[in-house]
Amino acid sequence: MKHRRLRVLVTLLAVWMVLIVLRLYDLQVRRYDDYSRRAEQQQQRVVKLDPPRGTIYDVRGRELAVSVEVRSVAADPTVVADPAATATALAGVLGLDRDKLGRDLSADRAFVWVKRKLDPPEVESVRALELEGIFTLPESKRYYPLGSLAAQVLGYVGTDNDGLAGLEFLYQDVVASTPGRRTVVRDARFDTALYPGLEVEEGKPGQSLHLTIDGAIQHVAERELERAVASSGARAGTVVVMDPQTGAILAMASRPTFDPNHFRASPREHWRNPAVMDVYEPGSTFKMVTLAAALEANVVDPLEKIDCQMGGITVLGAKISDHKPFGELTTREVIARSSNVGAIKLGLAAGRDRLFTTIERFGFGRPTGIDLPSESAGLLRPLARWSDVQPAYVSFGQALSVTALQLVNSFAAIANGGELLKPHVVAEIGNGEERRRWRGRESVATPIAPSSVIQVRSMLESVVLDGTGKTAAIPGYRVAGKTGTAEKAFKGRGYVDGKYVASFVGFAPIRDPAVVCVVALDEPWPAYHGGEVAAPVFAAIVAKALLYLGVEPDRERSLPWPRAEPASASAEVA
């Protein structure tokens, strides 16, 4: 009897164990894949790795654009108990539309954005509310720590960190980071842990841009431009400062401007970069090109005087006048005093073919190739479409349009001995040891022979010494340049009285030019001549830039040392 009971018990136990083994087999072998997958879903979580976007530095290593992590507020509407009350609380703290937020929080979705990329005080305010269903997520935000400095060059990014303008747009593929992902295990308390063997895909941070822009020179240019626009009553202004020996852009400023941290707060037209996008008739500053063409054509006799016909000339029925009556002037005086009649005679003597070729070789009529988006080629009619009177107009800078960058680049060719260079803004790309040269000195053409360069430089110096550009003089340095006062033409209306673009473009010091600069003011009034309003701005910017760069003053000084009395605005301005 005893044994029988034992046998029954053992049998039952054995059956039970067999059932367990079968069940284990079913769970761990037959359904291994299914339960494995479920366990992974429950226990593992994929975390997105978002490396930062590349930083943009100026030439001295100052950060101009950086990415930092900030928090964004999101909601899980399925968990929000009282959408209306939650919306009211959040709208008050974040300044949002309460009704729209209320609708979002009532949506049949598990995730909605409330507000993205908040500042830390806003995040703390939201956290303090301790609202159910409301949480924060990390996101990357682009900051421009120096505000509007070089804004039109840098550009800006959208909410999802895509470059929308400027360098941020053009170099999007370079500065954008590559996201990564990492799988972590998650427990019942939603704590996470790394575990070997789980998938890790390291992201890659964006590459940094190292610019040629110098923050200090940029700041000086912007500040002087701001003052000039305000004092002259101009509606806009542009300054470009360049190293003529390398083509590196040291500063590029425009007014009005915007703050890329809050670009939507400014009108869309302020986001443009007029230095490369906007064209204007260069006026008398273009006489440098006419002079170069005449010298290359060997039609300039330094001893010969040109009859400027007391301020008026008629070319094939078109009457063109000077800003004041001139009699006979040498070529040097034609440039120094900016005689239109004299320039026309030089241009006609050079011949339309030579004139056109020289214009082209100085880079007009095509983009310079600078690494900035949406660069304009300017407006230059093909030679075949030139009217008979066109050479006359072109000779004194009308009937064609140029950008400020094209103009300063052409003067850089005179400054560096006759080479037209490709301007550039980005010098190097990369982080740490991977940093590499991106753009450097690149010669595009040789528009003028070195022997002609010397003569052009000398004549451009006359403009500043005793011509229309005396206010561009910088004590201690020899300066060469040209003033310009161009009438503005409007579509359908032609040239309008009282509307001018006043400009000055020049370089210093003459013996070894370190800086070339253009200043252009749009519609200054009542003073509107380049010598009155633009040349002093050039002097203010370039004087500081030369000192900052440690450029020694000229020994063959054209002005006495120490500093002479400041030159007063001359009546001879053009």
Add this chain to the structure above:
Amino acid sequence: MRSPYIVRRPAENIYLVRRRDRRRRRELVGVATAVVLVAAGLLAYTSIHVEMLSTGYRIDELSRELHRLQQEERHRQLQISRLTGPEHLENRARRELEMEYPTLEQAIFRSEVAR
């Protein structure tokens, strides 16, 4: 009780022995060894797994802390960039130190010092 038929002798239990079953003993040792080994193996695996998980938590925690500190440093760097920007410096220099831009006369060039 005294009796001539009762012989008193001290009990010597050493003569009472259980016969050893060597086979069963070997089986027992084998099973015990196997159980101990398996248990030790399971324990070792479990403790390694727990240790790994624990280390994983710690790594994740440190990783988040590192990330937080990096972001904090980045924010500080941002502040430094802003405070050392040319406009901010100029405003403070003018306002607090009453400084002005230097003139050419105030500049001393290296070549002049060398002479």
